[in-house]
Amino acid sequence: MSSNQTDVVFFDENGLRTDQRKPDEIRPMKIKIGVLSRANGSCYLEWGANKILAAVYGPREAHPRRIQLANRAVIRYRYNMQSFSVEDRARPGPSRRSSEISKVSREAFEPVLFPEDYPKAAIDIFVEVLQADAGTRTAAINAASLALVDAGIPMRGLVSACAAGKVDGKIVLDLNKPEDNYGDADLPIAMTEDGKITLIQMDGHLTPSEFEEAMDLVQKGCRQVLEIQKAALLEKFASVMDDDDEEV
Template sequence: MSSKPERLIDEKGLRLDGRKPDELRPIKIEVGVLANADGSAYIEQGKNKILAAVYGPKELHPKHLALPDRMVLRCRYHMAPFSVQERKSPAPSRREIELSKVIREALEPAIFLEYYPRTATDVFIEVLQADGGTRCASITVASLALADAGIPMRDLVAACSVGKVDGTIVLDLMDVEDKVGEADLPLAYMPNLDAITLLQMDGNLTPEEFEKAVSLAIEGCKKIYNMQREALKARYVSVKEVEE
């Protein structure tokens, strides 16, 4: 086990990796990375490396699970055994089952599910390397994979975590900050609809700190949202230029 750092914010107000409290980690996004999937995307956010693939809409088996008025969205969040310091068993943990559920519920409000009754769409998320904030990065990348699959959406979903470390509200927690910090608050947001589609928290925050944290998270989501749009443009607009 690595030893806990004594402080997470230095006298200059900078964090362990040199970031300011309201600064995101470097983010790299690529859309359309897997040949077999109907839609796919890849994200690197700090040391996080996550792949998402979408298969669907397709026929649902067994058929009795199909819904007469809408598509069923299924989601699997899974961490590779080598993605963390101590090997993680490949069997789905209770945490992964809960995260699969909340990620699905964060994506559902964005999709016009009623356009594809009696069908199913699968979202597969594989965390290849984890360094804190994987559920948020997963939502960010999965919503791009859905868009890449051509599934009609109200908006892209961008997600980002905030937290409290050494008494300061900071954006985009990395693993140490999440483990040692006083609070962790992942949030997913659709900017065009001003809609929060995922909100969880654990730790201890006063109502004032909570309001500050939510506004900071939304600011972070808006920045990520712009990067998502750029990634989509890079995939589809650049293809057009080649054709010309």
């Protein structure tokens, strides 16, 4: 057994983590697409104990009018953590943390969208964290990506997100809560289907070689997430595709 100064035991005698995962394993993910009838697109996603709801509206006329851009759509992304989503009640309303996450998540989607095709319009992405257990920004991006597809918004491809980190001197994939709280580093990224990184953040310290190892691992994590996202889309839209085939 190994632990750090906080007395958290991160690995058992078989090298498995606190939730019995291998170092390079992501938490189980469950996805349901199209769960809200008012939104143009929506997705409910569970990743480990994280529970996320994403809703997408647009492209629609941007309001208030003063935010309209003459030659492109504005993209808005709001990440919000419900008060009841965490152990200690989260203060309602925007915070520095949620504003930062909203900004970097919006930027993670800009390269895959076609805002120049929708002057004066808005594409609105809302994500609500209903239950948080580390990795909510990456879980939210994965849900938002599918809600955008559900809304029928043209995209160059999906965006998939995952984090890697360092606990007890080892590089691991998709940190859980104790690993996030008491580990040494957290490296969330978002990636397009063709491997372009559209979000990268880092909390804590990694040596250059640890950083390389973590980047390698986290990109593998994103590719695993992409397969799960694609499977969820196929499950949701396979019947629609079958209907289309019949019509031809």
